[in-house]
Amino acid sequence: MRQSYDLRAQGAGMTRAQWHTMTVIRFNEGASQRLIAGILDVGEVTAGRLIAQLEDDGWVERRPDRSDGRISRVHLAAGAASALAALEQIEAEEEAKALAGLTPAQVVELGRYLNVVAANLANTQQSARRVCGSDAPSIGTST
Numbered sequence: 001m002r003q004s005y006d007l008r009a010q011g012a013g014m015t016r017a018q019w020h021t022m023t024v025i026r027f028n029e030g031a032s033q034r035l036i037a038g039i040l041d042v043g044e045v046t047a048g049r050l051i052a053q054l055e056d057d058g059w060v061e062r063r064p065d066r067s068d069g070r071i072s073r074v075h076l077a078a079g080a081a082s083a084l085a086a087l088e089q090i091e092a093e094e095e096a097k098a099l100a101g102l103t104p105a106q107v108v109e110l111g112r113y114l115n116v117v118a119a120n121l122a123n124t125q126q127s128a129r130r131v132c133g134s135d136a137p138s139i140g141t142s143t
Contacts, residue, residue, distance in 0.1 A: 012086040
């Protein structure tokens with residue numbers, strides 16, 4: 001599913017890293033670069049480069065934090081609307097393909113099961129950090 005989405009997003013002029021970053025910013029409007037890096041599970045420098053690319057394309061903008069001038073907050077720019085609309089269309093079509101043949105009730109049930117799996121994985125990661133110490137790398141990351 002991700003490969004199909006990636007190919008279609010490329011047709012809309014976005015790489016996987018760009019659409020993923022745009023999605024994170026969309027749901028975390030006004031977040032700092034540090035927070036965005038944490039959500040993306042990348043370093044701050046990498047996140048900064050991704051944000052700079054999106055800024056150059058007119059899709060996001062950095063604004064100074066009102067209480068701490070050292071921090072920039074990342075916001076969607078007016079130019080992001082068309083890119084987000086294209087991504088939403090791709091998402092809706094890919095989701096429809098993936099869930100074809102399921103009833104609405106089954107989709108809800110699937111969502112519940114996936115939420116349990118996600119919670120289990122999050123608990124496993126937290127447990128691993130407690131056992132290994134806070135300096136241990138996150139599961140699934142390369143450091």
